[in-house]
Amino acid sequence: MGSDAAMTQSYPPTSPASPAPPLEDENILAEILLRLPPHPTSLYRASRVCKRWRQLILDPEFLRGLRAFHRTPPVLGFFHNSPCPRRFVCAEGSPGRILHATAALRRDGEDGMWWFVECRHGRSLLRGRDWADLLVWDPMTAERRGISVPYRVRAGTFDLNAAVLCPKTVRGDCHYSPFDVVVVCTRQARAFACVYSSATGSCILEFQLGNQRLALVELPSETFSVYKRNIRVGRSEGGGLGLTAVKNFSMHLWVREVDHLGTEKWVLGREIDLYKLLALPLTQTRVGSMPVWISGIAEDGNAVFLRTMVGIFVVWPEIKKFKMLTNSVLIKTVYPYASFYVPEV
Structure with a gap:
């Protein structure tokens, strides 16, 4: 009888393991951080919380998710070519990385500086004074790519302009994607264009970016x-x-x-x-x-x-x-x- 009672003795059921707090779950934490405002200081402050948060924020997979979630990158400020102490003016926050990088943006030559042409897809395009050289510069990654503009493109031109472009499949900034630089010039009432491809490292003296073409818009x-x-x-x-x-x-x-x-x-x-x-x-x-x-x-x-x-x-x-x-x-x-x-x- 006693042995039977011992055999049938019940014990309190084992409680299931408690779920990890939201901030301890990597997937949930990533979803929370993705929803921070795309303000210049938001991720910076979050990355200073602890080493674990910083590693997550700097992970390439997280950064790709950030761009996909917000889609349109925020306007951080503007560059200019005017004679002012700082060539970058912040619109939101104080992104020190850009300020420091811009201060060191110099070139070899008599004029000693690069002149901004435009900014697009997270990259900046600059030129030398005579348009003989172009520079594609990424303020975030510090990547630089120098490009020589062929003399036959520059010779006899009335006006020159250029743009840096990323693949059509990329929206927002494309820091780690290939890029093209399109140089457009006018000569004797006609427009010409050539393309530099970062994938091939050479200039193509035709405007052939997929199905794109030069067109006159009234x-x-x-x-x-x-x-x-x-x-x-x-x-x-x-x-x-x-x-x-x-x-x-x-x-x-x-x-x-x-x-x-x-x-x-x-x-x-x-x-x-x-x-x-x-x-x-x-x-x-x-x-x-x-x-x-x-x-x-x-x-x-x-x-x-x-x-x-x-x-x-x-x-x-x-x-x-x-x-x-x-x-x-x-x-x-x-x-x-x-x-x-x-x-x-």
Whole structure:
């Protein structure tokens, strides 16, 4: 009897193991960190919490997920070629990596400096004074690639311009992807283009990027009579070709649309009253005598940089938000730079 009782004696059931706290679970932690605001200082502060968080944030797989989740990189600020102490002006936070890298951006030669041409997909394109040399520079990774522009491209040209492009399959910044540099010039009322491919390391004297080709796009008839060259080409809010123009204190956003007959034409999409939007800063001086000029547009068209007599403002048209970035009146043309900020190790 006693032995039977011992055999049937019950014990309290073993409790299942408690789940790990959310911040101890690698997958959950990664999902939380992905949802931090794409602000320059967000990941930097998170990476300073502990070594484990820093290793996770610097993992290439996490960085790919970050870009895929947020898609559009934030505008960190702009570069410029004006005679100011700092050639980079921050729009959000204080990304020290860019400031330090820009201070050391020098070139061999008589002029001793590179001149910014444009910024796109997380890279910056710079040129020598005579366009004989180009430099593709990644402020985040410090990667540099020098390119020689063939003399037969430069000889006898009336005007030169260039752009750095990434594969169509890549959206946002593409720090570790191949890139192409397109150089466009005009000569005797004709336009020419050549392409440098980082994959092959050579120039191709034709414009053949997939199915892309040179095409003439007529501007709205109001371009010169109304806006007097105060107009910039960029990407519209819908992702297509767009124009941003300013007349007095009114910003006009034009979009390229196709009508029911299949004809492309320019349509005025939105109009923003800059006098009301920038009322507080602009009333500090004589408003009636203050011109507003477009200094630059972010590559995704989501930020417009305006030059006034009191300094430079950045305006986010979609949310009608603005911010004064600098009171310098020496800066005229700016080159907005957008990228996901990668913390320094």
